[in-house]
Amino acid sequence: MQAEPHAEHHEVAILGAGPAGLTAAIYAARARLDTVVFEGPQPGGQLTITTEVENYPGFEHGILGPELMDIFRRQAHRFGARSLYETIVRVDFHRYPFLLWSDSGKLYSAEAVIVATGASAKKLGVPGEAEYMGYGISACATCDGFFFRDQHVYVVGGGDTAMEEALFLTRFARRVTIIHRRQEFRASKIMQERVRSNPKIDFLLDTVVEEFLGETRDGLRRLTAIRVRNVRTGEQAVLPADGVFVAIGHQPNTDIFRGFLQMDEQGYIITEPRSTRTNIPGVFACGDVQDKVYRQAVTAAGSGCMAAIDAERWLEARRHAEQGRAVPADGGLASGGESSSSVAER
Numbered sequence: 001m002q003a004e005p006h007a008e009h010h011e012v013a014i015l016g017a018g019p020a021g022l023t024a025a026i027y028a029a030r031a032r033l034d035t036v037v038f039e040g041p042q043p044g045g046q047l048t049i050t051t052e053v054e055n056y057p058g059f060e061h062g063i064l065g066p067e068l069m070d071i072f073r074r075q076a077h078r079f080g081a082r083s084l085y086e087t088i089v090r091v092d093f094h095r096y097p098f099l100l101w102s103d104s105g106k107l108y109s110a111e112a113v114i115v116a117t118g119a120s121a122k123k124l125g126v127p128g129e130a131e132y133m134g135y136g137i138s139a140c141a142t143c144d145g146f147f148f149r150d151q152h153v154y155v156v157g158g159g160d161t162a163m164e165e166a167l168f169l170t171r172f173a174r175r176v177t178i179i180h181r182r183q184e185f186r187a188s189k190i191m192q193e194r195v196r197s198n199p200k201i202d203f204l205l206d207t208v209v210e211e212f213l214g215e216t217r218d219g220l221r222r223l224t225a226i227r228v229r230n231v232r233t234g235e236q237a238v239l240p241a242d243g244v245f246v247a248i249g250h251q252p253n254t255d256i257f258r259g260f261l262q263m264d265e266q267g268y269i270i271t272e273p274r275s276t277r278t279n280i281p282g283v284f285a286c287g288d289v290q291d292k293v294y295r296q297a298v299t300a301a302g303s304g305c306m307a308a309i310d311a312e313r314w315l316e317a318r319r320h321a322e323q324g325r326a327v328p329a330d331g332g333l334a335s336g337g338e339s340s341s342s343v344a345e346r
């Protein structure tokens with residue numbers, strides 16, 4: 001192993017500080033690995049933009065998202081993990097130790113990297129959206145549907161996800177209106193049929209949301225209405241709204257890993273089945289960045305635990321192999337991306 005002289009070196013670098021990254025930090029630091037967590041553009045991850053989290057086990061009466069993430073972070077710090085409030089802007093996973101450049105201009109190197117950069121829900125980008133996100137606007141029916149019992153909610157989108165969200169919301173809401181900017185849906189036929197045959201669901205087609213409106217009463221912010229526009233007629237209307245679910249897709253935060261990590265067509269990192277291993281030995285991925293199916297805090301945390309265990313075992317096997325024989329300076333990565341130590345470990 002040849003250290004980069006100008007780099008700050010750590011055994012484990014975790015990219016991302018949501019439930020996945022911080023759980024990985026708890027496990028890695030507790031295994032006495034020198035661990036840093038790059039918190040990135042959203043310290044604490046997606047749960048910091050929501051209010052009540054009622055489905056994270058261990059909190060019988062629910063907990064506020066930012067508070068939950070603060071507990072995760074403090075638990076990781078208790079075992080010696082360190083948070084760096086920097087964003088990684090470039091990586092080189094073809095060198096070993098792996099190299100990471102941060103937006104502060106600093107260079108870091110690491111013996112194992114855990115990628116936990118999440119997937120951001122795509123936003124409409126209209127006024128009021130950021131203000132009322134978590135206060136009536138949501139991107140996750142599984143997470144927040146329960147808060148809208150007997151209310152009238154809107155789902156924005158025309159794909160399978162929007163149809164799934166709408167169907168799920170009928171368990172709670174009195175009425176669900178799907179808003180879509182076209183007449184035709186992108187969703188599969190079967191999902192469209194299910195939605196159309198559900199008496200609680202109706203449609204507002206050729207329509208876009210132009211603004212989210214709300215109020216703050218007794219210090220409590222909440223969404224009260226949406227301004228919509230018919231794209232054919234140009235007609236505008238303000239509609240009372242208890243809740244809006246924006247379901248126009250997710251974008252995995254993986255741009256900087258292109259050319260290094262294998263991804264699917266949407267940019268989600270591909271990991272080996274029942275593991276967090278990527279195609280690069282020593283680089284692991286966990287949480288929403290590699291999971292487009294479940295997208296929950298508890299599943300992200302679970303895979304964060306897996307990533308730290310995978311990383312710890314990989315480092316251990318590599319060191320054993322190093323003691324037995326000389327390992328190439330690049331960790332064996334140059335020879336087809338498989339280090340000899342990782343082959344020994346698999």
Ligand SMILES: Cc1cc2nc3c(=O)[nH]c(=O)nc-3n(C[C@H](O)[C@H](O)[C@H](O)COP(=O)(O)OP(=O)(O)OC[C@H]3O[C@@H](n4cnc5c(N)ncnc54)[C@H](O)[C@@H]3O)c2cc1C
Nearest residue numbers: 016017018020040041042045046088118143287288295297
């Ligand atoms: C409004 C809302 C409400 C939700 N409510 C619930 C709920 O009630 N229950 C539930 O289980 N789930 C809920 N979810 C889903 C849950 O938040 C996610 O499934 C979970 O946060 C995913 O965790 P993660 O660690 O994989 O990624 P994230 O939480 O997305 O964290 C990603 C992390 O990566 C960092 N990052 C990104 N790029 C870089 C980079 N280049 N360098 C360094 N760091 C980087 C970010 O700053 C962030 O810290 C909700 C989501 C939203 C949006």
